[in-house]
Structures are given as C-alpha cells and as structure tokens.
Amino acid sequence: MNKKFNNDKFAKTIAIMLFAIVMVILLTGCSVGEKKIKLFAVEQPRAKLNIDKPTPLQMEKIRWIIITSANAEEVFAKLEKEGIDPVLFGLTDKDYEIIAKNFAQIRAKLKESNEILDKYKKYYESDSKSDSKQQ
Numbered sequence: 001m002n003k004k005f006n007n008d009k010f011a012k013t014i015a016i017m018l019f020a021i022v023m024v025i026l027l028t029g030c031s032v033g034e035k036k037i038k039l040f041a042v043e044q045p046r047a048k049l050n051i052d053k054p055t056p057l058q059m060e061k062i063r064w065i066i067i068t069s070a071n072a073e074e075v076f077a078k079l080e081k082e083g084i085d086p087v088l089f090g091l092t093d094k095d096y097e098i099i100a101k102n103f104a105q106i107r108a109k110l111k112e113s114n115e116i117l118d119k120y121k122k123y124y125e126s127d128s129k130s131d132s133k134q135q
Contacts, residue, residue: 049124
C-alpha cells in the first residue's frame with residue numbers, strides 16, 4: 001500500500017510538472033515568432049483652405065437728426081410735413097460715446113478675425129519645405 005501511495009504521489013508530481021511545462025511553452029510560444037513592426041511617418045501635404053475672405057458689409061444709410069430743446073418743434077414739424085411719423089429714440093452725449101466705443105471694438109475684432117484667417121491660409125497654403133527652412 002505504501003508503494004501505491006508513492007506511485008500516486010509520483011504520478012501527481014509528474015502531471016503537475018508536465019502541466020507547468022506545457023503552460024510555459026504555450027505562454028512563451030506566442031512571442032517566439034513575433035515580428036517587429038516598423039512605424040514611419042509619411043508626411044502628407046497640407047490641404048488648401050477653401051475659405052474666402054469675408055466680404056465687407058453693405059450697411060444701409062442712417063439719417064441722423066440732432067434734436068435739442070431749441071429745435072425740437074421745428075424738427076417734428078418738418079418730419080410730419082415729409083410724412084414721417086416723428087418718433088424719438090434718444091441718446092445722451094455719453095451714450096453716443098459708448099456706441100462709438102462699441103463700434104470701434106467691433107471693428108478691432110473683425111480686423112483680428114481677418115488676420116487670424118490670413119495666418120491660417122498662409123500656414124495651410126504655403127510650401128512646407130520653405131516653412132521648415134525658415135524655422
């Protein structure tokens with residue numbers, strides 16, 4: 001009986017060792033025939049931007065009428081004579097200055113946007129070889 005117990009123990013040990021060897025072979029077998037992949041970058045030419053410059057706005061003419069306390073009746077009578085319903089939208093001199101500042105900011109932002117667009121066009125549509133020489 002003791003001999004049979006040793007044979008069973010020996011068989012289990014052999015089975016565990018065979019299992020371990022098979023597992024090692026299976027796990028390392030995938031990496032033995034591994035091929036190395038070489039990556040390289042292919043430089044693509046920059047696509048041209050198909051963006052036109054914004055056209056200037058065609059603003060409608062506004063007729064400004066300056067109304068003061070001295071000429072109010074005269075201006076209203078003249079407007080009624082021309083068939084225009086006299087409606088008053090008033091600004092103080094300070095409010096008019098604020099409007100002027102706001103329009104100046106709008107013009108500056110439009111100029112900035114046009115400059116950015118020009119830079120993008122220059123970047124995308126310039127020759128990449130001449131750009132690399134400049135840097």
